[in-house]
Amino acid sequence: MSYTSILVHVVWGTKNREPILTAEKRDALFAHIRQNARSKGIYIDTIGGYTDHVHCLISLGAEQNIARVVQLIKGESAFWSNKVGLIKPRLMWASYYFAGSVGYLSAGKVRDYVNRQVEHHSVIPFAKEYDELLLAFGIDGQKPGCNHASGDG
Numbered sequence: 001m002s003y004t005s006i007l008v009h010v011v012w013g014t015k016n017r018e019p020i021l022t023a024e025k026r027d028a029l030f031a032h033i034r035q036n037a038r039s040k041g042i043y044i045d046t047i048g049g050y051t052d053h054v055h056c057l058i059s060l061g062a063e064q065n066i067a068r069v070v071q072l073i074k075g076e077s078a079f080w081s082n083k084v085g086l087i088k089p090r091l092m093w094a095s096y097y098f099a100g101s102v103g104y105l106s107a108g109k110v111r112d113y114v115n116r117q118v119e120h121h122s123v124i125p126f127a128k129e130y131d132e133l134l135l136a137f138g139i140d141g142q143k144p145g146c147n148h149a150s151g152d153g
Contacts, residue, residue, distance in 0.1 A: 002062040003062075004060065004061065004062045005059075005104055006059065006060040006101070007045070007057060007058070007059055007060075007101070007102040007103070007104065007107055007110075008057070008058050008059075008060060008066055008099050008100065008101060008102065009055065009056075009057055009098075009099070009100050009101075009102050009110050009114075010055070010056045010057075010058055010066070010069075010070055010097060010098065010099045011053060011054065011055050011056075011097065011098040011099075011130065011133060012053065012054055012070070012074060012093055012094060012096065012097035012098070013052055013053040013054075013093070013094045013096075013126060013130070014052050014053065014091070014092065014093060014094065015092035015093060015094050016094070017052045017053070017094070017126060017127065018052060019051035019052045020051065020052070020087050020091065021049060021050070021051050021052065021053075021054075021087070022051065023118075025086055025087055026049060026050075028086055029077060029081060029086065029087075029091075030047045030048075030049070030054075032077060032080055032081075033047060033054075033056075033073060033077050034047060036073075036076050036077065036080070037072075037073060040072055041061060041064075042058065042061075042064070042069055042072065042073065043058065043059040043061070044056055044057070044058055045057040045058065045059055045107070045111065046110070046111045046114045046115065047114070048114040048115050048116075048117045049117050050117045050118060050120075050121040050126065051121075052126050053126050053130075055113075055114040055117060056073070056114075057102065057107065057110050057111060057114055066099045070097050070099065074093045074097070077091070077093075078090075078091045078092060078093055098130065098133055098134065098137075098139075100133065100136075100137045
């Protein structure tokens with residue numbers, strides 16, 4: 001049996017950073033994301049966000065990869081939201097996402113950060129937070145393959 005401890009902080013936004021995730025909608029969406037992820041063997045440690053984005057602390061299994069896990073979460077959650085009419089006219093996610101590794105000993109700080117998103121964004125806009133995350137992880141957003149500055153977000 002393989003044992004892994006791979007924690008990843010993943011952040012993605014709504015298409016064009018539209019502020020469509022009201023508190024009530026976020027609660028329903030996050031509950032669904034957790035339930036759906038669990039059914040697919042994806043462990044979401046913590047989920048939070050604000051009106052235009054989502055943060056997840058995810059524990060990857062031995063046979064999971066970030067791209068596939070994020071694709072499953074984003075794709076299915078938008079499909080479900082649009083099917084049930086949760087968000088009008090419809091929920092669309094930006095094509096980009098951020099994923100950064102989190103050490104086991106730092107996980108508590110990331111959980112607190114994710115859980116305080118509403119308070120955090122009363123002061124700092126998502127665009128600034130996203131750029132700061134990229135810098136903190138040594139990512140140059142202008143490099144090929146890193147499209148955070150694209151028109152969809």
